[in-house]
Amino acid sequence: MSVLPTSNPTAPARSRLPGWWPWALGVMLGLVVVGPGLSGGSLLSLDLLVTPDIPVPNGVYGLGPALSQRVPLFAILGVGSAAVGGPVITKVFLVVCLATGFAGAARLVRVMAPAGTEVGALGQVAAGVLWAVGPYALTRVGVGHINLVWVVAVLPWVLPRLCRPADHLPSTYLAALAMAIGGPGGGTLGVTAAAVALLVQPAPRRHLRPAAAVLIPQLVWVLPTAVLLWAGAGVTGAMGFSTRADGVAGWPALLAGNGFWRQDHQVGATGFVGAVAGLIIGLLALAGGIRIVRTLGWRSWQGAATAVGVTGLVLALASALPLVRDGYEVLTDLPIGAPLRESQRFTALWLVWAAPSAVIGAVSVGRWLTDRAPARARLVRAAVAAVPLAVALAVSVPGWWGVDGRLEPVEYPAGWAAVRETIADRPGTVVALPWLEYPQLSFADGRQAFNPMPDFLGGDVISSYDPLFEAGGDHQEQVDRRSVEVDRLVAELEAGQAVSRQLADLGVRWVVLARERGAEDYAALAADPGLDPVLTVPDVELYEVRDWSGRATGPDGTAHDVSRPIPPLIRTDAPDGSVLSVAGAPGWVQGWARPVAVTGDGRLRLEGTGGTLWFWPAIVILVTDLAVAGLGIRCLASRRGRFGRILAPVRPRG
């Protein structure tokens, strides 16, 4: 049995560079990319939502409000945020991920190269740039897909292991766990890579255990996702997430990392330059792939990685090809297919192979040319070997400094902090307006971003989770069904009607209106006699619902206290039949086993006198997480016992 994936058995010429240079260069490039953001302040750009305090997402308990790509990674960031603040932990995270990804790709190209293929430092830099600070990575940094930034850091390190999943199961488990920490984004990529590798390396008797080693770690995100789907979270319209390949230039540009579903957020690899770069990368990667497969065969980990890369490209294209697209949309519209949405993210599987393979291909092409025309061999080889780096720089450099302005730091308006303090002093359910999931924010240079109000304020905030892909009907993608009621109230507000009575009935104490684009639609708030204006400043308006009846309302209308020390645990002294101002969901239990009912408008209703309420799926999730982590620690010890080093996924043979 092959103990580990093998690398080039021919020892390369000793480099005069110190071994840590890829890390140093990676950190430098990471700092350049975060660049303007280093000056302080938060970050806001589409899904990049950084508030002064990043909360641990409720998704880690299986609580909503919506399906979360953040689980479990943001639990780690949330803990870090408590120590050093949200902006610092996020920026450090970005720099570390980009540096780790750069060093990983620089290493991957060295171990992937067949015997006798000298990639050199130039080739290592090319692979590192194209992978870690290239168009794909920059675009995902710019839109805040933190889970895929995590993939950028981890994938080049674990790819050899995922491509030989049967060789050493503890190592496979750790590799799959590392990817699973990236949530659905990372987990699906890891599982896909391992599945392709198992198919390429047929050994049916040994498939079950490697498959288990890959799948078990995925429970850290699969279980919370399953609980949220069971509780009623939904997904709407996969069509909007199709890979974009517009025009003749769009298709080849995909090979260089283009194709993000919102072209206005695509960084690098656009237009003619992107198309030419994609063609060159594709051709060189093809040459490299041919060299790899001819020399090492499909059953080597390098051969399996080739299959993984091609599969990644096919999956990325799946939602862009006219006929295939329809079938792909049907699949991704289903809850079970939801993790496969937004197929351009599978470009990661292509690029993690194509970046080193293009470098190997360039060396092979240079050798092929000089074999046929020996004159000026040194010149030709040097020039061809430099092509991958030149191409990588051409498509990457323009986005390096702050990712086209998306990492310009943001200061939240002073009025927002005043609102937060007021609500913290007098807690109660909040409705956040404008009723948009992705408002356009003036204080973020007009950038559109995921509504920061819930995270900024903390506590129980009802906000919209309607991506507005489809018109009419209920398209809230969240478990919290109070939002459907607010949908209706917002329509009445826009029609100029008073809604304070209905807000009180819904258990809402506060209405916050950020004075951003669309705020003029809510002019009726100021005229509503049931709303007391508490704060009116240029940035924001805060209203208190005059008839609010407490965080728990008894059958006779009396107010009762509610405390919630942690999200899946509630204590109250409210009597039987009381309604709590808490988002309802199946799975809440009162006492030992009595289910808590959910009202028609989405709140919890007691069926027995107060006491302790708890969300039982949270226990299952937390126990599973502990088991997965415990198994990981055991695998780590097993791996260290066998190989002596922890970070040694690839060891030269012979």
Next chain:
Amino acid sequence: MIRSKVKAAILAGAFVATGLTLVAGTPASAQDCGYGGCPPITTTTTSGGGSTTIPDDIPTITVVRGETIDVDGQGCAPGAEVTVTWDDGTVLGTFTADENGNFSTKITIPSNATLGVHLVTATCGDVEQFINVNVLAETVNNVDDGTLARTGSNNTGPLIGIGAAAVVLGGAFLYGARRPRQA
């Protein structure tokens, strides 16, 4: 309902002239930002008893009287008749959209147009698309408004990338062209 406004804006298509992409106008005030993006902010103007919604961020091109410019657009019904009009109602041309609802043709700026900004409208069915045309005199000499002209590039980013690539390739050529040191 708000969401129907967004849908209308997305379906409306665009009108392009001399390389500039223009936004579409619709009979709705599309204000809401979804995950798919933000529609343009619009304002409504009223003339002759009718109400037309015109996007605020219509791009402007600069032309001279009598100049012919290329225009194209999309979002019409297949085979629909497209009428392009000057803001005084003069019809600049009538064309037919292709089977995909796109159109592409040339229009000539009226030779008697007054100087300044004019609105050109392409209409196909219920869809209206707009472009602002800033008409200058035939020749402009010795213009000095006291400010320096902007001299620069609007595509600096790609040029920086191409420049970086050129440096690497140039360096490789230099390295490769060196005569290897004899042992």
